[in-house]
Amino acid sequence: MGHHHAGRRTAGHIHYSICIEALAVPTALPPASRPALPPLAALHDALDDWFGTTARDLPWRDPECSPWGVLVSEIMLQQTPVVRVLPVWEDWLRRWPSPAHLATEASGEAVRHWGRLGYPRRALRLHAAAVAIVEKHDGGVPGTYDELLELPGVGSYTAAAVAAFAFGRRETVVDTNIRRVHARLFSGTALPSQSLTAAEMRLAAELLPADVGLSVRWNAAVMELGALVCTARAPKCGECPVRGACAWLAAGEPPPSYTPKGQSWHGTDRQVRGAVMAVLRLADAPVAPDMFHQPAADLGFEAEGIGVPLAALHRLNSAPEQLERALAGLVSDGLAELHPAGLTLPA
Structure with missing residues (x-):
């Protein structure tokens, strides 16, 4: 590092x-x-x-x-191997070359572009750090x-x-x-x-x-x-x-x-949470909670654009209570927001 x-x-x-x-x-x-x-x-x-x-x-x-590039790399590398970090780091720095670029975005965009690095609360913290750098350190x-x-x-x-x-x-x-x-x-x-x-x-x-x-x-x-x-x-x-x-x-x-x-993964709440986040990252509209429970084949046009991650989520065959726990946990962690129309990444 x-x-x-x-x-x-x-x-x-x-x-x-x-x-x-x-x-x-x-x-x-x-x-x-x-x-x-x-x-x-x-x-x-x-x-x-x-x-x-x-x-x-x-x-x-x-x-x-x-220094911003170094800070982003250190946060990403904390719990993720270099080979997985490299493409996401490069995309992130192209998209947000400075803290000010990221600070103007919704925190949900940081989560969306965190990709599959895991432990996505790090994306929220990096967004919060960018805001603090702009507010307290003139953007440097x-x-x-x-x-x-x-x-x-x-x-x-x-x-x-x-x-x-x-x-x-x-x-x-x-x-x-x-x-x-x-x-x-x-x-x-x-x-x-x-x-x-x-x-x-x-x-x-x-x-x-x-x-x-x-x-x-x-x-x-x-x-x-x-x-x-x-x-x-x-x-x-x-x-x-x-x-x-x-x-x-x-x-x-x-x-x-x-x-x-x-670190176990298969069958864990973390795996289910990751599968839900994959759906939310691709969604361009709120996702109704029952869509997470229904088999993708029953969803038709509603699942357009998110059919692939939805199908992957359903293949996990999670117990309904585990899925509910994952959805509630993502909301309480600030990684998702629940609106009348459904779940979205944070605004």
């Missing part, structure tokens, strides 16, 4: 292959022992060099990308952690990430990928604890390079290492530039102490 590409440095830059030797640990370690940590500078250099040659070329990392995304944190839908992670990646500030950025890399490298555990701890934040702050530019690249590089190499399942340890310093590898890759909760 990083914004800046790792710049090549010459003076004082340790080359990658030398780093591997500097980070090497004896192979005949008893399982419980952990490697002596190399100097932080060696870790920083090894990862910075790897990032400079390996990082994905993502549009929100382009130095020309606006604010550049400090504290100001960013005040925006609707922006938590501590997003505020730190945008301050670092859009404005080049030295911030401690900690996401799921970074937590996993730190857990393996320094704690010798396969996965971090199930919720973020103060100790993890302290460690992340201690690891952050003092140099501002390097700190931005370090955040992006550790995140990228977690996304591409130090993955939750089947990590590619042979490709890791800092494997010689890894406590988890030295301990014989012990299994995690808990099983990560998989």
Whole structure:
């Protein structure tokens, strides 16, 4: 999710292959022992060099990308993989190249163009953030952690990430990928604890390079290492530039102490809500509640334009009470509005 590409440095830059030797640990370690940590500078250099040659070329990392583009990417990437975010992000930035462009639209348009990214309340929060940016910051995304944190839908992670990646500030950025890399490298555990701890934040702050530019690249590089190499399942340890310093590898890759909760989807209320939202996104008029319950074949001309998502909804064969719960939940979450004529996206 990083914004800046790792710049090549010459003076004082340790080359990658030398780093591997500097980070090497004896192979005949008893399982419980952990490697002596190399100097932080060696870790920083090894990862910075790897990032400079390996990082994905993502549009929100382009130095020309606006702070708004970075903010949109961070909100979209929170719970959705890069490959699904890319086309929606590009469409979004074409449609609304600035917060002011989005702020003039109904919040329902943000939801409509959120597509199938999931967790569409993020679209409402992004719309609310755009309105706040226009009203309180003259239309420009604010550049400090504290100001960013005040925006609707922006938590501590997003505020730190945008301050670092859009404005080049030295911030401690900690996401799921970074937590996993730190857990393996320094704690010798396969996965971090199930919720973020103060100790993890302290460690992340201690690891952050003092140099501002390097700190931005370090955040992006550790995140990228977690996304591409130090993955939750089947990590590619042979490709890791800092494997010689890894406590988890030295301990014989012990299994995690808990099983990560998989996100179930089929048969859940979330699946039904998603199917209802697919209907509302295509509808150009209110959709009567009973249309959600009737088989599409019985609807005739009324279903014109929304027949495909309606049929997909009906194929779920949801119990009537689950469908009612989904409809009511979408209204209470502000993702849909109930009018006398039926349901619409929010105005």
